[in-house]
Amino acid sequence: xxxxxxxGGSGKAGRAVVHDLLEQGEDVLSVDxxxxxxxxxxxxxxxxxxxGQAVEALRGARAVVHLAAIPAPGLxxxxxxxxxxxxxxxxxxxxxxxLGLERVVWASSETVLGLPFERExxxxxxxxxxxxxxxxxxxxxxxxxxxxxxxxxxxxxxIPFVGLRFSNIMEPHDYARFPSFWDDPxxxxxxxxxxxxxxxxxxxxxxxLNGDVGGAEVFIVAxxxxxxxxxxxxxxxxxxxxxxxxxxxxxxxxxxxxxxARRVLGYEPxxxxxxxxx
Numbered sequence: 001x002x003x004x005x006x007x008g009g010s011g012k013a014g015r016a017v018v019h020d021l022l023e024q025g026e027d028v029l030s031v032d033x034x035x036x037x038x039x040x041x042x043x044x045x046x047x048x049x050x051x052g053q054a055v056e057a058l059r060g061a062r063a064v065v066h067l068a069a070i071p072a073p074g075l076x077x078x079x080x081x082x083x084x085x086x087x088x089x090x091x092x093x094x095x096x097x098x099l100g101l102e103r104v105v106w107a108s109s110e111t112v113l114g115l116p117f118e119r120e121x122x123x124x125x126x127x128x129x130x131x132x133x134x135x136x137x138x139x140x141x142x143x144x145x146x147x148x149x150x151x152x153x154x155x156x157x158x159i160p161f162v163g164l165r166f167s168n169i170m171e172p173h174d175y176a177r178f179p180s181f182w183d184d185p186x187x188x189x190x191x192x193x194x195x196x197x198x199x200x201x202x203x204x205x206x207x208x209l210n211g212d213v214g215g216a217e218v219f220i221v222a223x224x225x226x227x228x229x230x231x232x233x234x235x236x237x238x239x240x241x242x243x244x245x246x247x248x249x250x251x252x253x254x255x256x257x258x259x260x261a262r263r264v265l266g267y268e269p270x271x272x273x274x275x276x277x278x
Contacts, residue, residue, distance in 0.1 A: 002062025002102075003027045004209065007048060007092060010036035012169050013107065013201045014067045020202035021065075021209075031057045032068065049084055054091035058099050065205050066092045066106035070139070073111070078138035085142035086149075093149055097157035105208040108147055108163040108218055110256060111140035116190030117240075124244045125192060125236055126257035129165075129218055147218055154216035161215075162208040167194040167222035167256055169201055175276040182229050189239045192255035193226035197271035207265040217264070222256040224269040 004021055008014040009030025018041050021028045028041040035043040046053040048068050058064055068088055070081045089106065096104045113127055114120055114134030123131060135141040143165075150161035168191060181188045204221045226232055232253050236245050249255070261267035 001026065003029055003060060005029045005031055005058055005061045005064045006041075007031045007057070007064065007066045007088075008068030008107075009039055009041070009043065010034055011067060011071060012171060012198060013166065015039060016198035016202040017065055017067065017205045020199070020206055024206060029057075029061070048088035048091055051091045051095070054088070055095045055099065058092070058095050058101060061099070061101055063101055063103040063105070063209055064092060064096055065209060066104060068092075069107065069142075073137035073139040082138040082142045085139065086145055089142075089146045090149060093146075093153045093161070097153065097159055101159065103160045103162070103209065104150070105162045105164065105205055106146070106150070108165045109140060109143040110165050110167045110191055110194065110220065110222070111135065111137060112144045112147070112165065115140070117192070118190075121240055122192065122243055124246060125240070125255045126246060126249060126253070126259075127192065127220075127255065128257035129220060129260055147216075151216040160213055160217075162213050163216070163218040164201075164204055164208060165218055165220045166201055167191065167196040167220070169198055170195050170273070171198050172276055175273045178227055178273050178277065181227050185228065185230065185235050185239050188227050189235075193228050193232075193235060194222045194254060194256040195227050195273070196222045197269070197276075199271055200267075200269045203270065204261065204265065204267050207267055211265050213264060219261040219265060219267070220256050220258055221261055221267065222254050222258050222269075223272055224254055224258065225252040225272050225274070226254060227273065228252070
């Protein structure tokens with residue numbers, strides 16, 4: 001089958017993806033600036049902003065799941081976040097076809113959609129992949145530019161580039177914070193009350209890696225519900241009363257549409273905070 005390289009394998013998403021792929025019998029190499037004792041696969045320490053190191057990390061692989069990045073706005077100076085994220089992604093994207101990899105799966109972000117929806121509000125909900133991009137941070141801009149890089153590298157090489165716009169990723173210990181959101185819907189309005197369990201991130205990467213997906217596609221990947229105990233239509237009516245809500249929204253349904261991921265990838269969220277908190 002050939003090796004799968006997971007960049008950023010020591011991170012929150014990366015650890016879950018490596019674990020899932022190993023359980024599926026894949027030969028996995030985790031590549032990260034800082035190896036982790038929690039990663040069971042072979043590990044390689046590398047700086048992907050260096051093209052030569054990126055090439056050596058991918059050499060001999062059949063595919064790459066590219067998760068390495070400064071993972072959120074505000075963690076580093078804006079210029080550094082933009083530089084690191086775009087340079088490392090460019091290096092992986094160009095090394096992959098040069099080395100004959102079959103596919104690139106990579107982490108885009110929900111932030112390209114306009115989070116935190118303060119300067120501009122969403123045009124409609126559930127927001128989907130057809131919504132106009134509204135990046136509000138250098139981090140989000142780096143992801144949007146990477147989506148365009150994926151389209152052009154696919155055009156040049158013909159190999160699939162599958163971008164996954166992950167919502168706010170949660171591990172089991174993160175759910176203890178959820179009750180603090182419930183009294184005030186404005187606390188989590190910034191991403192339409194979205195989230196995704198790390199195990200579902202791993203599921204989406206596996207499906208994108210092995211599914212029948214061509215071109216340079218992007219998919220929103222979120223949980224099937226919101227972080228809130230109130231119905232989704234109530235939340236929208238209170239916080240975004242002028243934003244139209246489409247007919248398919250019922251109960252606590254997510255307002256970050258996963259319809260495309262369901263239809264094309266076969267993605268179906270397996271976890272909700274309602275399971276984790278009992």
